[in-house]
Amino acid sequence: MSGGGADRQGWLRLAPGVTLAMSLTPIGAGLIGTILPAFGWMPAIGAVDPGLGAWVALLAQLELPGAVMLTVWTGLAGTGLSLALALGFVATSHHRPLFRRLTGWLAPVLSLPHAALAIGLAFMIAPSGWIARLLSPWATGWGVPPDLWTDRDPLGLGLILGLVLKETPYLLLAILAALSHLDPARDLAAARTLGYTPAKAWLKVVGPRLYPLLRLPLYAVLAYALSVVDMALILAPATPPPLSVLILRWFHDPDLALRLQAAAASCLQLGLVGAAILGWAAMETIVTRLARPWLTDGKRGRAGAAARRFLAALQVATLGLSAASIAALALWSVAGRWRFPDDLPAVLSMNAWAAQGRRLAEPAIATLALGLLATAIALALTIACLENEQRRGIRLGSRGLILLYLPLLAPQIAFLPGAQIVMIAAGIDGGALAVLWCHLLYVLPYVFLSLGDAYRRLDMRHVDAASSLGAGPWTILWRVKLPLLLGPLLAAGAVGFAVSVALYVPTVFAGGGRISTLAIEAVNAMAGADRRAIGVAASLQAFLPLVAYALAILVPAAIGRRRVGRAP
Amino acid sequence: MRPSIARLFALAVLAIAGDAHADSLPARFEDAAAAARGQTVYFNAWGGNERINAYIAWAGERVRALHGVRLRHVKLADTAEAVARVLAEKTAGRDDGGSVDLIWINGENFAAMKQAGLLAGPFVHLLPGFGMVDVETKPTTTVDFTIPVEGLEAPWGMAQLVFLHDRARVPKPPRRIADFPAWAAAHPGRFTYPAPPDFTGTTFLKQALHATIGDPSVLQRAPAPGEAATLSRPLWDFLEALHPYLWRAGRSFPLSDQHLRQLLDDGEIDIAFSFNPGEASSAIAAGLLPETVRTYVLDGGTIANTHFLAIPFNASAKAGAMVVADFLLSPEAQARKQDPRIWGDPTVLAMDKLPAAARALFDALPLGVATLTPAELGPALPEPHPAWMSEIESLWRQRYGT
Amino acid sequence: MSPGATGGRLDLDKVTLWIGPRQLFEPLTLSLAAGTIASIMGPSGSGKSALLAWIAGVPIPAFRATGRVVLDGRDVTDLAPENRRIGLVAQDDRLFRHLRVGENLEMALPAGEPVAKRHQLAEKSLTQLGLAGFQHRDVAGLSGGERARVSLLRAMLAEPLAVLLDEPFSKLDLPLRSQIRQGFLDYIRNRCVPALIATHDSADAQTAGGPVHILAGPPGILDGF
Structure with a gap:
């Protein structure tokens, strides 16, 4: 050379x-x-005395407990549901033609920007949203939108739904990528000739080997779900909001002293994400230990066509809801006048x-x-x-x-x-x-x-x-x-x-x-x-x-x- | 398209080269005008309204033609982002060559920047256009939320709280703060207000505070410790009576005045309000509200204020920023801004200080289908001291925000 | 559970495989009684492995198959593999790598027995094929002959009605080969199920003792190879 x-x-x-x-x-x-x-320590606003003042101020905030609880709940629920949905679908449908057809749609859906997706979703599920418009007045009898709490609901279900729409395709793609390392077809065939249904075979034979490869993407999803800002601004309740939104609000407060409190809250956010990941890892260890006898208990599973259809339908529904959310945005961009309860814009412009x-x-x-x-x-x-x-x-x-x-x-x-x-x-x-x-x-x-x-x-x-x-x-x-x-x-x-x-x-x-x-x-x-x-x-x-x-x-x-x- | 790519790369080169020459405030406007030629002014302004964005784009074309100044609109989701940026620059020790040249600002943000020494000036007295401002009958042009402006921000437009109702659904809206609970009880779920710290939401609270507090004059000074909680007790009684009948039973609130307007347009609520007296007309013109929406004010007057333009202490193009601020005060710019088909934001100028030709620009403006005349707008109530605002916000959060 | 109680009859009726328009071998028809170990012989590429996989119900995407598979008088041709009860000992290693040797076997045992009993059954079956003490071994560390035996045990512990073995002895060294083969085939015979072995070694077929079927390509087709 x-x-x-x-x-x-x-x-x-x-x-x-x-x-x-x-x-x-x-x-x-x-x-x-x-x-x-x-x-x-922030000399620009005259803070040069190191101490715990910012933490005292942070802990005195009345919104804090609610915000932390909402953050933890929506983050864990969003991650858990996405994982369950992705694993459930792969486990029950991996041998079906639908699987291949659907996986082709994952990448485009995943490429949808989350803010755009959240905005579209918010319009879908609001009391005056597209779903309500399509059903009104013939099915609901609503001439004006009902005073229902379907968006920014206090339990954060809207945010959880948004996270599921965004993260399920991501996890599915991560699973597909991991599967390509495992060559699962032979193991699945072996388990099925032993009498295992496709779903049980997947869960007992492929799942345990797949999960370690899924760990990092999963932690990324968990971290994202716990600290998301733009989707939370659009889909989460505001009183109190999730911690990330609260931090942004304090960073942007005209009262510059709140900057220190915001920084302390950022550290708390970081700790929260770290604790959640550690907690999740601890759960993994426990579940792995508890699941060991289950792997070899010999239970083969039942046919479960209903469960399979249900999970496949859920999967189609999440991808469909994402697509509909973006379609709603595109439709609004050319809407002249679109009043409740019209199904479609009265005038295009x-x-x-x-x-x-x-x-x-x-x-x-x-x-x-x-x-x-x-x-x-x-x-x-x-x-x-x-x-x-x-x-x-x-x-x-x-x-x-x-x-x-x-x-x-x-x-x-x-x-x-x-x-x-x-x-x-x-x-x-x-x-x-x-x-x-x-x-x-x-x-x-x-x-x-x-x-x-x-x-x-x-x-x-x-x-x-x-x-x-x-x-x-x-x-x-x-x-x-x-x-x-x-x-x-x-x-x-x-x-x-x-x-x-x-x-x-x-x-x-x-x-x-x-x-x-x-x-x-x-x-x-x-x-x-x-x-x-x-x-x-x-x-x-x-x-x-x-x-x-x-x-x-x-x-x-x-x-x-x-x-x-x-x-x- | 091609120049834009070139611009982007030029920007990259500038960023690498560190184009940070010191720029001090010119002593005379003539010096400013001379120095401004060729400068680029980064105007940090809330970017949530397409009509306002279009207006700022127009102003950019004009200052380029008139003064050779390039105006770039840095769109903000929240004005405080610009405050945060200037603060971050000060933290990092950048005392010149800052990234923000001009900020659209008032109230708390101004008070915070003024107090932290983040503003350049005084410069307002140097602007020729300031001579035409109606400082006599519009006191809010020199006192921003009880904080003396002291030449640190140039007045740009006037705001007054107005209420919007769909005439087709609500022929007789409540005209006094005291009437709102009864109206809401008769129409549950059809009224709400944006949650603090949204600006319009807190203005509704201030309006209610003004109406329920015994002696409104105490609002003009900072409250003593504990005083705000005691004196505002009637406000909380009022809200306790109102909240059960609000949209979503007062357990969820819209995020902003824009969100409030959207709820009115969607038919989720029947009464909304805005800080822009021309909002209803221009929103109708833009197809954002039904044509049956009309504006009204409360008996006894509503809170009014002024919004301003300020220059950060470390702005890179202070001369250019002064030239832009002066242009925005010109009759040409002010009349266009007041046009309900364009923006609908009332002028800060005094008609009697204008030359006849300039006055004709204003006389030719349509009022707009849903805009009140100055006489109909009624008395303008002064903003309380900013300390009241933060006290009320914090008390509100304790009760309803958790 | 006692050995020898599960047997039945495996019938293949005019079974053949196709790749596109090409037929791989003349249609195969055979009938195996419980306890019979038949052999299928043919050169590599003749479709032996694919044939066994298809009989067990495992998808063979590159091929098309015609004919019927009948087990104990029941036509299982259109059933999913898990519903056929046909054991398959594949040529390539299909032991589950995340489980230990004993766990691989326990997974094959029918459900319902308590954990201790499952351990015991797995241990006992290992002893039968000379693998005593292998229960906690990692499958990755097994030799070719050990793998083949564990694979067979796993297939048999699931109590199949028939068992298919694809080149089970091809990975064994010659000195060991006859010894292991004997134990292996005796074990199958004791279980009294019909068995079908695919092999290219006539010694395998001889030891199996059952009928030998040679997969012959249709005239003029295989000549091209």
């Missing part, structure tokens, strides 16, 4: 370190920037699009540019890390994986305010660079997770063949590996792009509002409660990732057809 090649190899060796440093620096700095004020279209062009381009750049950088870093792994014959251990997952586990509201101060001090706030960095933080883990499996499963015979023909490692990367990986590369790119398009809180804190994206436009439009304006911004925001997914599917197919056409 030439000297230049060796240098480039050396550069490749740095890739994992650079990648991790890029994710961990803002989080570490951000946490410090949050913890110091929580213990009374393109006014909202005409009025906003031009103003949204710039945020749309910024969204596109940010998404593409962040995705491209994430792909480059991921390929560098994986290539380094492959050439040196090492693998990212589970500890490295946890580090990579850290941005998904740390509550945004706990470190972003602190990270903002650090970025200002570094002089990179409010610019495209800071926003790009923050986006990369979230895009990178998803891209890495999407691409890693395909890369590691690459058929090395092609590589060996090219190598025996005298091709160097870089030529092999460019001419053999990447073309073979075109499909997975585009799919990982689509995932990364969708993640970037959906980011709201990180964009606000890093961009100082100067860089406006469609996510910001959508949430701002929500503040105006003008459903047409919301519809325009949110459907545009939902549209971009769908295009990315469509491209990820169509491009490899088209290239494949061309290759087949050329074959002798």
